[in-house]
Amino acid sequence: MSVLLRSFSTAAATAVAVSTFSSPSSSSALSVAALLISCRSLRSLEQIHARIIRKGLEQHPVIATRFLSFCAAFSAPAYASSAFDRLSAPNLIVWNALLAAHARHSPLPTTVALFNLLRRRCSLPPDAFTFPSLLSSCSHSVALSLGSSVHATILRCGLEADVFVRTALIDFYGKCRELRAARSLFDEMPKRNVVTWNAMIDGYVKSGDLVTARQIFDKMPERNAVSYTSLIDGYAKAGDLASARVLFEQLPERDVFSWSAMISGYAQNGQPGAALKIFLEMYNQNIKPDEFVVVGLMSACSQLGSLTLAKWVDLYVTRSSIDLSKAHVLAASIDMNSKCGNMERAASLFESMPNKDLISYCSLMQGYSLHGAGDKAMGLFRQMLEEGLMPDSITFTVVLAACSRAGLVEEGRQCFDLMTNEHLIVPSPDHYACMVDLLGRAGRLTEAYELIRSMPVEPHAGAWGALLGACRIHGDISLGETIARKLFEIEPTNAGNYVLLSNIYAVADRWADVSELRTLMRGKGIRKVPGFTWI
């Protein structure tokens, strides 16, 4: 009965609207309106648009509104504007639909300009449908002062009590970390819905107050997937995967957002195995992944370094409907293939990029470096400079590490000079560690020692460790002892340093020293880490 009534009233509303603009035929308007509802892509929207024009229905307010909201759905704000500009007398509803299309997909200034145009051109003042879009645009840009002036306008229009407007305001203040403003608006609200509560949770999560976010979550009368996922995401970002997991297990209906929150949460916290397990659970439930899930999966796979897995993931993504040309998916894929040793694939993905960026260059260079092709890494570095890209501090870390692994002493030195003299980058402890490693491996132990002692910043254990490793390779006992003594001070419990010195003694047949060192270790309660060998 209610369905019948509703469809009747929709038809009636259409008829009224049609009569106000004198349509050629109300039945064609109805059929086009029905066609619009079933529209599934931008291409089919374009076809329907042609039909709208052909049938003379372009000025029909209901058709125009529906058309504009489909432009919003397919992220086509420019298309919405071009159609809107041909309307002779758009009413407030049509204006609101245009504003919504832009609020979701255009930069804030464009949306604000449109709002000002609406105020000047539309015969009616903005209503409760106007402000939520405008505010959401302010929220996404975290434009506190602009949004506050919108709030003032809302008060002048007497619209602050509207649930949609008020929820949008709460969301806005929450996103701007103005939790006190959000809270006063929230506490004095007579009727809230689940979106209102979720806006508060999101605000507290974003400002890092997980305790209050949890209190809101526990207090709310009904929850949906968004309530859970916001909190899961907050816990995951704070590294509390245990709490995230408990909520995830409690969530009755998981959507792709909740799955990706867990997968990327584990991946980002260095638990690639757990990330993979969650993904497999999702996969076995035949849930379609999206690009966020896939990026998390690839990140986990990079950390595991398994070529077999990387090949499977690659094939899986190729067969899915995920757009591999999207920048972050591509970056994750290049990184995964590089780290897992599929350099051909990494290189071909890299070549497919129209605009190669610093990060993709670095991913590929690191891959070559890791797999013993330092010369290829250096070739890429030269190509990068020729392309006019500006290397940053991390780029040089990758490049210097590549030189060090490949024993390219001269190139490494040149790069260090290039970094400091031309790019004016202050060398970090990491850069020094690379240089010490580079010189040390090449047997220039004295030079390396001089470098480490002349560092203007405090060298970290990695630099000393690299030098101690070099002393072992080149059998320098006296320097080795000096460096080891330094390292025992900096990191007294790292067994690796004791093992290295012990190996130096062993190679020189100084077994008494080996034995003494072992006693020293036992005395300090240090146990050797599996994987290190005593000769």
Place this chain on the structure above:
DNA sequence: ATAGGGTTAG
């Protein structure tokens, strides 16, 4: 016709 959730990578 309107408000809510997610990867800054090397």
